[in-house]
Amino acid sequence: MRTVRPERLAVQIDGPFVVFLIGMRVNKPWKVRAWVPAFIAMPRMLKELADYPASGFLGAEGGLGTIIQYWRSFEDLERYANSRDHEHWPAWRAFNKRVRDHRGDVGIWHETFRVEAGAYEAVYSGMPPRGLGRVGRLVPATGRRETAAQRIAG
Numbered sequence: 001m002r003t004v005r006p007e008r009l010a011v012q013i014d015g016p017f018v019v020f021l022i023g024m025r026v027n028k029p030w031k032v033r034a035w036v037p038a039f040i041a042m043p044r045m046l047k048e049l050a051d052y053p054a055s056g057f058l059g060a061e062g063g064l065g066t067i068i069q070y071w072r073s074f075e076d077l078e079r080y081a082n083s084r085d086h087e088h089w090p091a092w093r094a095f096n097k098r099v100r101d102h103r104g105d106v107g108i109w110h111e112t113f114r115v116e117a118g119a120y121e122a123v124y125s126g127m128p129p130r131g132l133g134r135v136g137r138l139v140p141a142t143g144r145r146e147t148a149a150q151r152i153a154g
Helices: 032-050 074-082 088-099 148-153
Strands: 005-012 017-026 057-062 066-071 106-115 123-127 137-140
Touching (some): 017 032, 017 074, 032 057
Antiparallel strands (some): 005 123, 005 137, 017 066, 057 066
């Protein structure tokens, strides 16, 4: 269990970054062969990324239905997704082959957001580090970081 930080904190991250949301929806739970391989592939990918800092992967958080990933750049995310030498490419190809004739048994979705430097705000109070606060630098939410409007204005 992560340690609770009782103070009120904001997050600071240098430069632009990417937020990548990815999820899976099991539409036909009895079709285990369709969704279990995808379900177990994501933890392998996240471990691989955590062990490979040069990938540009900053960190992730989430649960069963949705995972939030933070990346240094869209190009880093794309490079990993398309690399034949990492976990994603073979898992993606195997998923598409499995569902080719059974579209709709399991759904996969993702959304990608480029965030310009300073074009975000976050606050944490009485929380262990989470989300962007796990990949950025936590700083006191005081002075010019007191309100959401001040934090996003930079």
